[in-house]
Amino acid sequence: xxxxxxxxxxxxxxxxxxxxxxxxxxxxxxxxxxxxxxxxxxxxxxxxxxxxxxxxxxxxxxxxxxxxxxxxxxxxxxxxxxxxxxxxxxxxxxxxxxxxxxxxxxxxxxxxxxxxxxxxxxxxxxxxxxxxxxxxxxxxxxxxxxxxxxxxxxxxxxxxxxxxxxxxxxxxxxxxxxxxxxxxxxxxxxxxxxxxxxxxxxxxxxxxxxxxxxxxxxxxxxxxxxxxxxxxxxxxxxxxxxxxxxxxxxxxxxxxxxxxxxxxxxxxxxxxxxxxxxxxxxxxxxxxxxxxxxxxxxxxxxxxxxxxxxxxxx
Numbered sequence: 353x354x355x356x357x358x359x360x361x362x363x364x365x366x367x368x369x370x371x372x373x374x375x376x377x378x379x380x381x382x383x384x385x386x387x388x389x390x391x392x393x394x395x396x397x398x399x400x401x402x403x404x405x406x407x408x409x410x411x412x413x414x415x416x417x418x419x420x421x422x423x424x425x426x427x428x429x430x431x432x433x434x435x436x437x438x439x440x441x442x443x444x445x446x447x448x449x450x451x452x453x454x455x456x457x458x459x460x461x462x463x464x465x466x467x468x469x470x471x472x473x474x475x476x477x478x479x480x481x482x483x484x485x486x487x488x489x490x491x492x493x494x495x496x497x498x499x500x501x502x503x504x505x506x507x508x509x510x511x512x513x514x515x516x517x518x519x520x521x522x523x524x525x526x527x528x529x530x531x532x533x534x535x536x537x538x539x540x541x542x543x544x545x546x547x548x549x550x551x552x553x554x555x556x557x558x559x560x561x562x563x564x565x566x567x568x569x570x571x572x573x574x575x576x577x578x579x580x581x582x583x584x585x586x587x588x589x590x591x592x593x594x595x596x597x598x599x600x601x602x603x604x605x606x607x608x609x610x611x612x613x614x615x616x617x618x619x620x621x622x623x624x625x626x627x628x629x630x631x632x633x634x635x636x637x638x639x640x641x642x643x644x645x646x647x648x649x650x651x652x653x654x655x656x657x658x659x660x661x662x663x664x665x666x
Contacts, residue, residue, distance in 0.1 A: 357381045359658055360447045360456040361428075362435050363599075365392025366644040367632025368462035369419040370651030371658075376426025378659045383456070384423065385449060387434040391416030392464050394644055396488045398514045403644055412488075415644075435463075436602055438628070445627055457665075458658045461603065461615060461623075461630045462651065465596035465639065470502060472572075474563035482569025483590045487511040494589045496520050500572060502560055503593035504528075505537040507642075509546050511593050516551040523555050523587075527577065530556045563590065596642070598634050610636040620657045621650065627661060629654040 359375050361368045364386035375382040389395055397412030406415075424430060433449035440446075444455045467485040469475065475483060484490040491514060499519050501512040504526045512522045524546065528535040535556075536543050546552050555574060561582065562573040572590060575582045598613045608616045608624040614636035621629050631654040632647035633639050 355452070355454045356444070357383045357454065357456040358662060359383070359458045359460065359655075360385065360445075360454060361460045361462055362438075362447065363392065363462035363464055363632070363634070364390035364420070364430060365462060365464045365632060365647060366394065366416070366419070367464070367634075367647040367651035367654075368392075368460070369416065369423050370648040371460050371462060371631055371655040372423035372428035372430070372651075373419070373426055374652050374655030375658065376423060376428040378655065379427070380655075380659065380662070382428040383454065384428055384430045385433045385435055385447065386430065387432070390420045390430055396486045397510070398488050399510070400644065438603070438606060440625065445625075457662060458627045459629070460651075460654045460658065461600075461607075461628065461634060462632045462647075462654075463599040464633045464647075465598050465642075467592065468595040468597050470560065470590075470592045470594065472560045472562055474565075478563050478565060478569040478590075481567065482565065482588065483563060483592065485592050487514050487591050490589075490591075491515050491518050494519050497588035498586070499523070499589040499591060500525055500555075500560070500587055501591050501593065503595075504535070505593065505595075506539055506542060508593040509538045509542040511591055512552060513542070513545055513549060515591065516549055519551065519589075522552050523585075524552060525555045525558055525560060525574065527559050528557060529578070530554070560590070596633070596639070598639065600634060612636075612639075614639055621654045622657065622661075629657060 358380040359382045361384040372384045394412035394416050399409050401409045433451040435449045437448040447454050495518045498521050500523045502525045557577045558574045561575045564571040571586050573584050600613050615630040616636050631650035
């Protein structure tokens with residue numbers, strides 16, 4: 353097995369796959385490592401309508417599948433491996449994973465983010481037993497059920513609308529009053545679709561404080577933030593979409609991170625270590641957008657910068 357590369361990309365979401373496409377076309381010996389299924393969070397997205405080049409909507413898995421095949425067509429190698437560490441080894445960089453250690457001249461970190469978990473009492477107990485962080489994965493199992501969607505951003509409303517294909521009703525828990533300027537972080541089009549859907553209703557100015565049940569989730573306790581009053585409502589499931597945290601735990605002792613744990617880069621998307629670049633939602637400042645097209649742009653830029661970096665050192 354070839355264990356030395358021109359470039360190792362960590363993470364196979366839109367940023368990582370785009371970087372692999374550009375690096376492959378530049379004839380760089382490229383390896384892309386992904387801990388799970390290539391595609392990142394878009395694998396959990398039922399409908400993508402705003403990625404350029406698609407007149408009709410496309411599912412996240414379909415889009416990512418096309419990008420994966422395109423990267424492979426240009427020679428990038430893609431392997432499933434959970435990266436646990438990177439380090440500087442003289443003139444080379446090392447990438448250690450559960451499948452061994454590889455050496456490379458450059459690295460692009462495109463690990464993205466992971467869902468922020470609900471902190472309400474009982475949330476950990478009922479995870480996978482009525483509480484889910486992936487509607488695409490689990491929505492089918494809630495046919496004709498009553499559920500809550502916690503989160504009113506783009507992702508939360510998109511998920512709630514997807515769930516209406518299966519469930520009896522979706523209550524969207526919004527922590528702001530109905531007419532507050534910051535009540536919604538979602539696009540107006542998504543809000544309108546949710547408001548017009550007969551299966552959707554809103555629970556304004558509330559937060560989930562406790563999840564109740566026995567073997568499975570049966571109810572949730574909600575607190576009204578205006579009055580402080582709590583009510584318990586019978587439900588069959590809760591889907592959570594309240595933001596994300598960066599997947600950078602394995603990088604804390606080597607790369608410069610901001611206060612939230614996102615990777616700090618310069619204007620060439622290079623980190624504090626020469627030859628190590630970052631792309632996509634894992635990069636400080638980019639995370640505020642959380643858009644596939646923005647991540648893909650980062651991926652293209654980093655691959656171009658890697659090519660220039662290597663050319664300057666030949």
